[in-house]
Amino acid sequence: MRIKTSLEKGLNLFFPNRCVICGEHIGLSQLVCESCYEKLLSKGPAVTVERHKSYDLHYYSYYEGELKELILSYKKGRWRVYKILSELFSRLFEYFQPYPVITYVPSTSVSIEYRGFDHMKLIARDLSKRYGMMLRSSLIPVKNERQIGKSKRDREKLFGKYEARCTAFEVTLIDDVYTTGATISDAVRALRESGVRNISVYVLAKSKR
Ligand SMILES: [Zn+2]
Incomplete structure (x- = not known):
């Protein structure tokens, strides 16, 4: 698990970042949640x-x-x-x-x-x-x-x-x-x-x- 900084927590409260695949809340620097990422990797190549x-x-x-x-x-x-x-x-x-x-x-x-x-x-x-x-x-x-x-x-x-x-x-x-x-x-x-x-x-x- 990543440790979130208080700044990140604050930003996430006002500008929640979501997984582009499933919509789950994720950290600001992430694009997809860990679960979706794992699924993507398991499907290929x-x-x-x-x-x-x-x-x-x-x-x-x-x-x-x-x-x-x-x-x-x-x-x-x-x-x-x-x-x-x-x-x-x-x-x-x-x-x-x-x-x-x-x-x-x-x-x-x-x-x-x-x-x-x-x-x-x-x-x-x-x-x-x-x-x-x-x-x-x-x-x-x-x-x-x-x-x-x-x-x-x-x-x-x-x-x-x-x-x-x-x-x-x-x-x-x-x-x-x-x-x-x-x-x-x-x-x-x-x-x-x-x-x-x-x-x-x-x-x-x-x-x-
Ligand atoms: Zn996801």
Whole structure:
């Protein structure tokens, strides 16, 4: 147990801090309660690799329970949650051997405006520091000027959601949730078109289908 200072006790009385997952009262410097944290750690990492045609997929756990709540709170703007999510990625990285160049699926400008940060970039930057990896912002959401007069679906069909600029041969690509694989496929295709040969994808959660 941590010993709380009287200042902390006072602040907690007026500005109670709550676990972003279950809502339990927690210390000011904490993000999640100990019980939720233990549950998160016990759920992963999944030690299987899914081999897809043009990439390998690694995931920490399934998109449910505490992990789902944590990811949702992060995407709603609780930016400090990146520390825990980065910790979960690092458990995956320690099990597998990621390529030394790391990139991420970028947020759209609308999402960045809403959240105030590019959520996967924040995690990628933290991981690059922890592991001495080279961080590259290689993927760029396709710009609007090419898309005038077409529906979103048509645009994505014609151009894909991303363009890529990357000079590495091998890349570690991270994202938060893997649902149908459409986003990752698009990102992988763009990276391959720019010359990347091998792509290892790491995500926090995979949807059960
Ligand atoms: Zn909790």
